[in-house]
Amino acid sequence: MTSPVPTPRPGDQLASTVCTARVVVIRASASADGQPPVIACGGSPMVPAASAPPSPSGDAASATLIGKRYVDASGTLELLCTSSGAGELSCDGVRMTLKAAKPLPASD
Structure with missing residues (x-):
């Protein structure tokens, strides 16, 4: 399986082909095997936002x-969601998780 985006770079905008989700790549590092990651939403690979088909209307949950x-899972890829959608984000078939907020320092 090959990714429609050859190598994601910070600033790349990607869109889902199955829902209204759109993301921006914040951080992307080369993988150990040299292959670009397959970034998907709702089980379907994401495409560059400029070449994305019109988003389907309606977004229940x-x-x-x-x-x-x-x-x-490895922390090498970080995406920022710019438009919500019904599909879940995944990288190489593994579900991506919400990034935890950094705790603020105590101000005593």
Whole structure:
């Protein structure tokens, strides 16, 4: 399986082909095997936002939330959701998780 995006770079905008989700790549590192990761939403690979088909209308329950950052299991890929959608984000078939917020320092 090959990714429609050869190598994701920070700033790349990706869109889902099955729902209204859109993301921006925040961080992307080369993988150990040299292959670009397959970034998918709702089980279907994401495509560059400029070449994405019109988004389907209607979004009952959002699984991908606007303004949230998602990371892969190894922490090498980070995406920022710019438009929510019903599909879940995944990288190489593994579900991506919400990035935890950094705790603020105590101000005693």
